Amino acid sequence: MRYEVLFMLYEAADRCADFPVEVGGFGRKLGVWQEELERVLRFLTERQYIQLVGEIPRTVCLTVKGIDYIERDSSRRRSIRD
Numbered sequence: 001m002r003y004e005v006l007f008m009l010y011e012a013a014d015r016c017a018d019f020p021v022e023v024g025g026f027g028r029k030l031g032v033w034q035e036e037l038e039r040v041l042r043f044l045t046e047r048q049y050i051q052l053v054g055e056i057p058r059t060v061c062l063t064v065k066g067i068d069y070i071e072r073d074s075s076r077r078r079s080i081r082d
Helices: 002-012 026-030 034-046 064-071
Strands: 050-054 059-062
Touching: 002 026, 002 034, 002 059, 002 064, 026 034, 034 050, 034 059
Parallel strands: none
Antiparallel strands: 050 059
16 A cells, blocks of 8 residues: 555656645545555655645655655565565
């Protein structure tokens, strides 16, 4: 789930860091509860793959670290582990 959310943000931000993306509809697209999406967003924020830029509506930006993970590190696996 973590990888899927990060990859959706990567695609929505057109592969750019610091591009604000509203994530309100991501839960529906992934078929998960909003609480699960919030948990994943907290994890990605704590690991510095994304940064929160707005609460209402929930808006985040990819960081360079998040982009690097998708472009380089994810080729080894399609998951983000603790």
